[in-house]
Amino acid sequence: MSNSPGDLAIEVVDLKKHYNGRAAVNGLSLxxxxxxxxxLLGPNGxxxxxxxxxxxxxxxxxxxxxxxLGQDPSGNSAWLRSQVGVMxxxxxxxxxAKPLEMLKLFAAFYDNPRDPLELLDLVGLNESSTTMVRxxxxxxxxxxxxxxxxxxxxxxxxxxxxxxxMDPRARAITWQLVRDLADSGVTVLLTTHQMDEAEHxxxxxxxxxxxxxxxxxxPTDVTNAGGDGTIRFVTAAPVDLAALSSALGxxxxxxxxxxxxxxxxxxxxTPNLLADLTAWLRDEEITLAELRTVRxxxxxxxxxxxxxxxx
Amino acid sequence: MNxxxxxxxxxxxxxxxxxxxxxxxxxxxxxxxxxxxxxxVDAMQPRRGSALDFLVPGVLSLAVxxxxxxxLGIATGFxxxxxxxxxxxxxxxxxxxxxxxxxxxxxxxxxxxxxxxVVASIALGWKPTIGLVAAIGLLFVGTIAFAGIGxxxxxxxxxxxNLAAANGLFLVFLFLGGMxxxxxxxxxxxxxxxxxxxxxxxxxxxxxxxxPAGSIPTRELVVLxxxxxxxxxxxxxxxRWEE
Numbered sequence: 001m002s003n004s005p006g007d008l009a010i011e012v013v014d015l016k017k018h019y020n021g022r023a024a025v026n027g028l029s030l031x032x033x034x035x036x037x038x039x040l041l042g043p044n045g046x047x048x049x050x051x052x053x054x055x056x057x058x059x060x061x062x063x064x065x066x067x068x069l070g071q072d073p074s075g076n077s078a079w080l081r082s083q084v085g086v087m088x089x090x091x092x093x094x095x096x097a098k099p100l101e102m103l104k105l106f107a108a109f110y111d112n113p114r115d116p117l118e119l120l121d122l123v124g125l126n127e128s129s130t131t132m133v134r135x136x137x138x139x140x141x142x143x144x145x146x147x148x149x150x151x152x153x154x155x156x157x158x159x160x161x162x163x164x165x166m167d168p169r170a171r172a173i174t175w176q177l178v179r180d181l182a183d184s185g186v187t188v189l190l191t192t193h194q195m196d197e198a199e200h201x202x203x204x205x206x207x208x209x210x211x212x213x214x215x216x217x218x219p220t221d222v223t224n225a226g227g228d229g230t231i232r233f234v235t236a237a238p239v240d241l242a243a244l245s246s247a248l249g250x251x252x253x254x255x256x257x258x259x260x261x262x263x264x265x266x267x268x269x270t271p272n273l274l275a276d277l278t279a280w281l282r283d284e285e286i287t288l289a290e291l292r293t294v295r296x297x298x299x300x301x302x303x304x305x306x307x308x309x310x311x
Numbered sequence: 312m313n314x315x316x317x318x319x320x321x322x323x324x325x326x327x328x329x330x331x332x333x334x335x336x337x338x339x340x341x342x343x344x345x346x347x348x349x350x351x352v353d354a355m356q357p358r359r360g361s362a363l364d365f366l367v368p369g370v371l372s373l374a375v376x377x378x379x380x381x382x383l384g385i386a387t388g389f390x391x392x393x394x395x396x397x398x399x400x401x402x403x404x405x406x407x408x409x410x411x412x413x414x415x416x417x418x419x420x421x422x423x424x425x426x427x428x429v430v431a432s433i434a435l436g437w438k439p440t441i442g443l444v445a446a447i448g449l450l451f452v453g454t455i456a457f458a459g460i461g462x463x464x465x466x467x468x469x470x471x472x473n474l475a476a477a478n479g480l481f482l483v484f485l486f487l488g489g490m491x492x493x494x495x496x497x498x499x500x501x502x503x504x505x506x507x508x509x510x511x512x513x514x515x516x517x518x519x520x521x522x523p524a525g526s527i528p529t530r531e532l533v534v535l536x537x538x539x540x541x542x543x544x545x546x547x548x549x550x551r552w553e554e
Contacts, residue, residue: 056401057401058397058400058401058553076405078313078403078405081401081402081403081405082403084401086398086401088394088397088398090394091392091393091394091395091397091398092393092394092395092397092398093393093394093395093398094323094327094390094393094395095389095393096327096330096331097323097327101323101326104319105319105320105323106402108315108316108318108319108320109313109315109316109319109402109403109404110403148398152402152403
């Protein structure tokens, strides 16, 4: 990444936040360029929401510096609030109001709002425009929250687990919407538990654990850097797992049986490892039915990184 | 302050207030009901003057309490629960704009209550006095005191506890407020407690200015002012925007 400070929509340096003596965010740094979709991934309690809420101006940092569009979000700047769209993890809507009322209310807060009816259509809620918010399904309420976050034409959009309760179709609509916004120059910071969402939607991801970024980059980079992949093979005859492991110079439990006749061992699938494997099978006179090398998935990398730091 | 945003928020607050049946019950039906019932049923002997002379100041004070403490407090508590306060805080409306809109909502509701009660009282045979002008000032001070109490509970208690507390306090203040019957009817110990509460202080002050050649009782005025300063200060200090 090479950017002048003017290209950055969000900059976080060594952010720290404690609750009752426990560190929720512990030295987190992060730079997001304008027009980028950045995904913050992490297990529950890793510090995702705390980080996002500091950027939204809801909480103050204990230490470190935070800038959104060059301004400190805790500074209560009306200008900054007019440039930022927020979708909370849940809530934020009057249960006794109707979707169109909510959108018209928020439209009145901004100088050049989007058309409420058009937005309802965009998130697929035009048929529910006069249903009370309390009667909307979880996914519908989330889509309304998203529409409310967009009504002021924000430059920066914060989405805290935006698709958590959505059905697949609503999720697809949301992804397309976020991509279109990013293409028009909007910066998006989202948190998610869903690895497919991160892979489909995000230009870059940061995996956060114990209040720190433990891996960062494009989904492909993070996956390649963090995972060695797996070698899987299927044989006609049973394999002695311990014998094979030791022949490959690996610990005794390195090769495992996923189900009868289906075996796996950790990558990377180097030419030497594959040659040693097939040589051992030749010596044992075991015929291969199938041999595959599988690249690591973002999910595997995520689980490994967030488990390692727990061990 | 963004006036367009405050105007839109005030409109929404008003339409939400009108939509809440329980809010209309406590702000309109209960005060008017007490006015009519106790003026027609000879349930007490006023110290002087007619039953209406006693009831009108009490019911005006009750109306202020129902809007500023109960209706405002309960709505705000639930908005806090549902993250509405939090979400509005990150818009150009901001927290100060939101508080302004809530204030305007309460005042609009109170103007409507005031007119309704005065018209109903006249229809029942009450003779208005010039003291009504001074009463408006006192009712405004009472609004500040009761809004402080309502917002303190809304910003510190869970939504359900706040609902129970606001309704419970409404009943306590009604019984101990010199609103439907004179304070002297209470047992002496209870009466001395009642005289330290904002409800009795407000109704006695309003009664003072509405009486012909009446004046504001000093002790009650001091009690009212203490509540009007203390309650909002405490609310501002303790209020949490998120549950």
